[in-house]
Amino acid sequence: MNIKIVPALLIVSLPTLASAADHVSVKATNKLQVPRASQTIEISGKDLEPLSTNLNLIHVKDSNGKEVLCQAVDTDFNELHTPSVVIFQTDFAPGETKSFTLTAGKKRTYKLEDFKAYGRFVRERFDDFAWENDLIAHRTFGTGLITWKGEPLTSSSIDIWSKRVSGMVIDKWYMVDNYHVDTGEGCDDYTSGATRGDGGSGLWVNDQLVVPINFMNSRVLAAGPIRVLFELDFPAFDAGETKINETLRVSLDAGSQLDHYVAMFKGGSGPMTAAVGLKKVRGEQKDFIAEQGTLTSWEPMEKKMGMQGVAAIVDTKTLQKQAEDKDNNLLLVKTDANGTISYWAGFAWDRVGKITDQDAWKKYVGDFAKGLASPIEVSVSAE
Helix, strand or coil: CCCCCCCCCCCCCCCCCCCCCCCEEEEEECCCCCCEEEEEEEEEHHHHCCCCCCHHHEEEEECCCCEECEEEECCCCCCCCCCCEEEEEEEECCCCEEEEEEEECCCCCCCHHHCCEEEEEEHHHCCEEEEEECCCEEEEEEHHHCCCCCCCCCCCCEEEEEECCCCCCHHHHHHHCCCCCCCCCEECCCCCCCCCEEEEEEEEECCEEECCCCECEEEEEEECCCEEEEEEECCCEEECCEEEEEEEEEEEECCCCEEEEEEEEECCCCCCEEEEEEECCCCCEEEEECCCCEEEEEEECCCCCCEEEEEEEECCCCEEEEEECCCEEEEEEECCCCCEEEEEEEEEEHHHCCCCCHHHHHHHHHHHHHHHHCCCEEEEEEC
16 A cells, blocks of 8 residues: 555546646546545645646536536635635546536635635643544644643543534634533544544654644634644654654545545654554554554543544555553554655544444455555546
């Protein structure tokens, strides 16, 4: 399996387009003989220049002429914050090929009900960053929480917010400030503390885990309606005799139980050993499948609110071994020469009714890993 270091779920291979066109045709093929829902198709802005250099003007229609929700995404946080790709989603039957037409028109506008992914920095909660899609929600913690007298916390963990509705809940839950109680939409029933939580990263130095403290800066590159994408900068931390700075890029697309993380560790010389972690929970049923690069756990919720699955997926070509410390189950991964790793992590709650037991969770994660190894094949032509 070869997980590319890009925020998109799908890898796109595009030919060079002509210099002028009134529309662009896209053909997308599922090469696996399994159904695949909510697959994200990503088209480079360079390949849409025959239509427009303003990607907010691009519209997508399916083969029946029906408008498909799309989003322009800034992937490099350039000075003008201009988008560099257009994304949209579709479902595939086994082996199915679909066709789409892209044109330029009026600037797209979105309705509240269009949003299936969202995230923001939450200053009113003393430095949270929270994000969600239609299936899951998370938060992580800024440096303001370290000295907050109300609930001080020093941690770069990934927290879980268990939601059971498809609509966006982050703003509502913070507004009401009662998110530890389930009033029908779900709640915060997970204590990540100083563990890695659900997919936090770090380095493995002298046979032990070393991690940064809370993030100090955040940047939002995209906030829906299909993808939320942002970056977190962490203060330098000690990794043996070396000071390391970490930047974590986080991406979550609609319809996915798993986030995509790209952790960039700066300051070391050559490849390092990184760690991706899942918090240990009493009563967990853990499974590690090396040939898939997957680590899964099926475990009880803290307040006896059912069961949840957590998981991490790494590139098998960089996977070294499965390890653990007193707080975390870990996957150890060799970084590239620039100190970067790419991985996926996420969760599912049985009370949502979609994934209700350990076997279903393992199958979901295994199928996800197969999808990463066989991305949707996309071709583009200008006419």
